[in-house]
Amino acid sequence: MKIQLMAFIAFCLLHSGCKEKAKRLPFLQVETTEKLVDGKIVVDSVFRTIPDFRLLNQDSTVVNGKDFDGAIYVADFFFTSCPSICPVMHRNLMKVYRKYEGNREVKLASHTIDVKYDTPSRMKAYAAKLGVKGTQWEYLWGTRDQIYALAERNYLVAVVEDKKAPGGFIHQGYLVLVDKEKRIRGAYDGTLDKDVDQLMKDMDILLDEYRNTNNL
Amino acid sequence: MKKLIVIIFIATAMGCSEQPGKVDYKSKRDEVMSLHDVVMADHGIIVENQMKLDTLLKDLKGLKIKYPEVDTAKEKANISSLLADLTKAEDQMNNWMHKFEPDVSDKSKEAAVQYFEAEKLKISQIDSLYKKEIISSNAYLHQFRKP
Numbered sequence: 428m429k430i431q432l433m434a435f436i437a438f439c440l441l442h443s444g445c446k447e448k449a450k451r452l453p454f455l456q457v458e459t460t461e462k463l464v465d466g467k468i469v470v471d472s473v474f475r476t477i478p479d480f481r482l483l484n485q486d487s488t489v490v491n492g493k494d495f496d497g498a499i500y501v502a503d504f505f506f507t508s509c510p511s512i513c514p515v516m517h518r519n520l521m522k523v524y525r526k527y528e529g530n531r532e533v534k535l536a537s538h539t540i541d542v543k544y545d546t547p548s549r550m551k552a553y554a555a556k557l558g559v560k561g562t563q564w565e566y567l568w569g570t571r572d573q574i575y576a577l578a579e580r581n582y583l584v585a586v587v588e589d590k591k592a593p594g595g596f597i598h599q600g601y602l603v604l605v606d607k608e609k610r611i612r613g614a615y616d617g618t619l620d621k622d623v624d625q626l627m628k629d630m631d632i633l634l635d636e637y638r639n640t641n642n643l
Numbered sequence: 644m645k646k647l648i649v650i651i652f653i654a655t656a657m658g659c660s661e662q663p664g665k666v667d668y669k670s671k672r673d674e675v676m677s678l679h680d681v682v683m684a685d686h687g688i689i690v691e692n693q694m695k696l697d698t699l700l701k702d703l704k705g706l707k708i709k710y711p712e713v714d715t716a717k718e719k720a721n722i723s724s725l726l727a728d729l730t731k732a733e734d735q736m737n738n739w740m741h742k743f744e745p746d747v748s749d750k751s752k753e754a755a756v757q758y759f760e761a762e763k764l765k766i767s768q769i770d771s772l773y774k775k776e777i778i779s780s781n782a783y784l785h786q787f788r789k790p
Contacts, residue, residue, distance in 0.1 A: 511676040598683040
């Protein structure tokens with residue numbers, strides 16, 4: 428009788444657990460296109476993704492999109508001599524780094540916008556001063572055109588659309604959350620504690636999405 | 644007793660030596676930082692306009708096809724001149740940022756105030772230069788803007 432009762436309780440718990448839908452993050456850049464199929468207009472949704480790139484990191488090693496395969500990551504744009512927004516943003520990003528340090532499913536990608544001055548070695552010294560080890564937090568360097576194209580056409584498009592910023596959004600301390608398929612799932616103000624707390628909550632939700640998918 | 648009153652008076656006077664209205668170096672530093680952020684917003688436009696001009700310069704043939712009335716040799720000179728001005732302005736901003744030191748722990752309060760006042764003047768001049776270069780480059784690019 429006892430076993431039957433326990434089995435019944437376990438069934439109820441399992442059933443109610445399955446009923447509660449797991450939280451999912453939105454997709455920030457979805458393009459809808461209309462196609463004519465058999466005389467009918469069919470709407471198709473396409474998720475925009477971050478295209479492949481080829482940049483150098485703080486070890487002067489070539490880094491591309493494949494180096495982020497299998498990981499969710501947080502991208503930002505900064506420069507080492509920035510006296511105002513970047514230090515606050517990177518102090519906040521350190522909380523993210525500390526929380527997920529050593530987690531192979533999480534990476535950070537900080538792109539310098541001062542490409543003439545922020546050489547990989549200068550970024551290495553900057554990272555060391557912050558207390559960053561290894562390359563889980565990549566400090567990325569590229570040509571001006573490469574970096575601005577990535578920022579304006581890819582990572583920060585969602586921010587621009589949202590804030591209607593009249594330019595200069597590249598230096599506003601935004602943190603962009605990208606999933607393992609290189610789709611943008613969130614944008615946060617890296618200078619605000621509450622936004623960074625939300626980012627970490629959302630990162631947990633995103634990691635759970637993959638765990639739940641793997642468990643199916 | 645008199646001695647004690649004198650000592651208390653001097654101590655109180657010293658404690659109040661931070662006169663009301665006397666400038667705090669932190670507020671001066673904040674003013675510099677705020678202005679820096681304003682200039683950095685324009686910095687994005689300065690870089691974007693350089694990239695747009697670079698694109699035009701790389702394809703003068705295409706420009707001629709789209710706008711048959713233009714004299715490409717003249718436009719090449721115009722674009723190169725605008726690019727040189729934008730680059731010069733950008734370099735000034737970069738040089739300022741690389742030299743600027745927000746940490747003034749090695750300076751006295753008075754020296755810190757003087758330092759930030761001088762830096763505010765420098766960044767104000769760059770702000771004016773940026774605004775001027777944005778106006779002239781925007782005006783040039785406007786004539787080749789996509790309809």
